[in-house]
Amino acid sequence: MMGTARPPLLFLDVDGPLIPFGAAPQQYPTYETHHQSPGNPLLARINPEHGRRLMGLPCELVWATTWMTDANECICPRIGLPQLAVVTWPEPSDLDEQDARDGMHWKTRALVDWAAGRPFAWVDDEITDVDRAWVSAHHSRQALLYRVDPRQGLTDADYAALNEWLHRTYGAPSQTAS
Template sequence: MTGHTELPLLFLDVDGPLLPFGEDPQRAPRVATPDSRLARLTSEVRRRLAALPCELIWATTWEDEANAEIAPRIGLPRLPVVSWPESTDQHAREDQWFGLHWKTRPLVNWAGGRPFAWVDDEITDADREWVSAHHSGQALLHHVESYRGLADEDFAALDQWLRAL
C-alpha cells in the first residue's frame, strides 16, 4: 500500500442516535426510563459501529462522560471527544439566526477539511447548506429519528457513503 490515507471521521451524538427517547408518533406511548435507554446499548451496536470504515468521534453534550458511561457498556475503546466552545462565541447569534445547530460550526472546524459523517437527531437542511458552503471536504449529515435511534437503514447509508469516498 502506498501513501497514508486518513480515515474519514464519524461524529456521533449519543442522545437520540444511540439512546433513543421520545415516542414514535405512529405508536401508543410507552415509558422510557434512563435504564431502559441504556439497556439498548449492546455489543451489537459496537460491532456495527466498528465495522464502519471511519474514525469514531464523540460529538455529544455527554463529552468525556461518553467514554466513561457509553463506551465501556458497548465495548468501544476511549474515543476522541469534541469539546464545545462556550456559547458566548461571536458566531452563536448569527448561527441561531440562520437556524444552524450549535454543533455545526465546531464540527466543521474540528474536521479541518477531512471528510466526515455526522450522525445526530437535530440536523436540518440549514446545517447541510452551511457545511456544503464552508467545508472543503466531503460531508454527510445524517439525521436519525430520536424515537428510534440508529437502525439498519442508518448503518447501511453510513457504510455506503463511507466506502464510496
Template sequence: MTGSGGLPLLFLDVDGPLLPFGPATGPSGSHPTYSTGPVPPGAGAHPLLARIDPGLGPRLAALDCELVWATTWTHGANEVVAPRLGLPALPVVLWPGMSSADARDARAGLHWKTRTLVEWAGGRAFAWVDDEIGEADRRWVAAHHGERALLHRVDPGRGLTDDDFRLLDTWLRMM
C-alpha cells in the same frame, strides 16, 4: 484537533442515535431495553442507559472510519457509553462556550455543533450522525467545508437502524 490518518471521521451523538428517547417510533411502539452486565461507574444515575443496544458497538467499529464522540456527554461517553457498546475510548469533541456568533447561527437555524465539527474535521471528509441536523446545517457545511460530508439525521425515537448503517456504509465505500 483531529486524530491522525486519512480515514473519514464519523461524528457520533449519543442522545437520539445511540440512546433513543421520547416517543418510540419503532415497530413495537416501545423502546427495547438491553442487559449488558455490570453497570460502568457513574452510569447508574442515568435512567435510560438500558436502551443502548450493545450490538451497535461492533457495527460502528466495523465501519471504515474514525469514530469520534460529538455529544454533550463529552468524556462521559467514554466512561459510560463506550463500555456498554464494547468500544474503546474514542476522541471527544469539546464544545466552546456560547458566543454572539452562536446566537446568530441559532436564529438562522444552524445547529450549535455545526461550526465546531467542521473546524474539528480539519479538512477531512466526515459523516455526522445526530437527531438535530437540519437543512441549514447541510447548506452551511456544503458552503464551508471543502471535503465530502454526510449530515445524517437519526429519528430519536428509534435510534440507529439497519437503514442508517446501510447509508453510512454506502457513503463510506464511496470514499
C-alpha cells in the same frame, strides 16, 4: 478511486442516535450488559450491538455529544467501544446566537473546525438543511450530515446508508454492515 491516507471521521451524538427517545417509554427495548452503569436508566436503551456495528464502519469514530468524556466512561464499556476522541465544544459566542437565529445547529461550526479539512459524517437527530448548506459552503471535502430519527435511534437502514457513503468516500469496496 484511491482511498485517502486516513479514513473519514464519523462524529456521533448519543441522545437520539444511540439512546432513542420521544416515543412512549414502553416502546423501547432495554438491554442488560455486563457493564451496567448506575444512575441513568436511559443507558439501558442502548443496544450493545451498536459497538460492533460502529467498529465495522471504515471511519474514525469521534464523540460529538454533550456527554463529552462521560460518553467514554458510560457508553464505551457498555457497547464494547475503545475510548474515542471527544469534540470539546467552544464557549457560546455571538456567532452561535446568530447561527441559532438562522436555524443552524450550535455544533455545526465546531465540527467543521474539528474535521480540519478531513471528510466526515455527522450522525445526529437535530441536523437540518441549514446545517447541510453551511457545511457545503464552508467545508472543502465530502461531508454527510445524517439525521437519525430520535424515536428509533440508529437502525439497519441507517447503518447501511452510513456504510455505503463511508466506503464510497474512503475508496474501499462496500461491505454489508450487519
